[in-house]
Amino acid sequence: MARRIDQQQVRKVAKLSRLDLTDHELEEFTSQLGAILEYVEKMNKLNTDNVEPLAHCLPVSNVFREDCVKESIGTERALANAPERDESFFKVPKILDDGSGA
Amino acid sequence: MADLKYKVIVGLEIHVQLCTKSKMFCGCAVEFGAEPNSRVCPVCLGMPGVLPVMNKQAFEYAVMVGLALNCRIPMFTKWDRKSYYYPDLPKNYQISQYDLPLSENGYIEIPLESSQTKRIGIIRAHLEEDAGKNLHATGNFSQVDLNRTGTPLLEIVTEPDMNSGAEVRALAVELQRMVRFLGVSEADMQKGHMRFEPNINLIITRGDGEFRTPITEIKNLNSFRALERSVNYEAQRQLDEFIETGIVMEMGNKTTRGWDDEKEVTVLQREKEEAHDYRYFPDPDLVPVELTQQWLDEIKSRLCELPLKKQMRYVQEYCLSDYDAGVLTADRSTADFFDEAVKAGGEPKRLCNLITQTGLKITKEKNCSINDLSVTPQSLADLAKMVEDSIISAGSAATIFEAMVETGKEPDVLAQELNLIQKSDAGELEKIVDTVLMENPQAVEDVTSGGKKEKKAMGFLLGQVMQKTKGQANPKVVSEILAKKLG
Known part of the structure; x- marks a missing residue:
């Protein structure tokens, strides 16, 4: 049976996820991910011709809150776990290639 | 080059911040200019184990815009995660909508020169959460403020139906006026409530055939001026580049450029090759939204006459100039006031002159809305009638209007007090x-x-x-x- 995923693909996914994998990890994760994919592959044996695509696994919809302001936790508590801060800001390594923004 | 003709093709992506009190998925206040990182909680900080809950108001506002943009509103819509790796969105994904957006296939009419309009297709409008702000101060680090993280943002994507910088600007201005009329966004450019990303290329025809230049996307424009100028600049740049190199559109040669406001040029932005591999997948934390016809009708009932339609009605019904009609419909409070005064029996042209020449001068000085002037539409209609009936002169009407604002008295009383009643005996x-x-x-x-x-x-x-x-x-x-x- 052909391998579900090869090292090349794992390397790409790791890069997209900003993960720096060692050669050993690369090998380990490739076989683990392959096993997971193989397991899930069993689903493809089912006939789903008359099954609606599933958008969510819970049979629930429309869970809303009203547009009310709740108290925030405050700057000090927000920054309490930050490895580094600069006054009221989180301090992070300089962002090069800033393609940020929604 | 002999017989070279070209057409500019522009599609636009617009982000509009909705004016809810709280964020999209948590109760933190949406507030501009607050102390950095003071409007945050575990949900918008992306802490593990938290659960986002949809803001109903934000969803309904988004549907209102979808309806105003003549979109189809599907009865079922859902949320997806879009991979994101900048520190201004610490979850490492953005909650957005991918394959089932809350509205699609619409259009907007935009005003062009000489009372003409043009229809621009809308591909979709969907809700998502905004990122925070990365500040690149001094030194070898960046500062992150997460106050804006999780603010409800409506992303609107148009068809590539615009053919000039002026048309792109007209659409942006019309959309601003529309969302303000609907009351769903302050659309304040200074506060970044509207951001634009045009996609531009050219169709060039010359003796040896038809050519399409590679598409460029200009990122994050936040003023009408920058939007229009960057599109015009980019069109010229692509034309020059094509003439020099002959480069044409191919798979994968789309590029991203930034706008340098000082030099007024676009600058190529380097991007990682796989940067656009967003790997969307359904957000398991958020359940879908299912509309009912009753709910949709209720949202529909909150729409109002839209500004461009109103403007055209003023021109046709009241014979106002396109310019005057545009001034009256620039914001909803002025247009509503005018409508009320017309209903109260004032002659439209006379009311228009009073409002545009005197009323808006005063509101500008006082930096307020026309509703804040302690003059009712009925009183202004009465004042206009006094001019029509030659009881006072047109010049005196302006004086009386100003006195009405100062004293809150009725126009007939002021005409007596100020001795402005015309002698007709x-x-x-x-x-x-x-x-x-x-x-x-x-x-x-x-x-x-x-x-x-x-x-x-x-x-x-x-x-x-x-x-x-x-x-x-x-x-x-x-x-x-x-x-x-x-x-």
């Missing part, structure tokens, strides 16, 4: 006319003998009567008396 005016005629035999001579001096002399005599009555004579009545006596 023919008997009384006749005596004054007689005096003037006696005092100015030369002018009388010029009128009665006819010739080229007649008109000027008549105007002079009218002026003398107005002076003697301190401007309170009804000029129409005086003219009639003069004509009768000298005719």
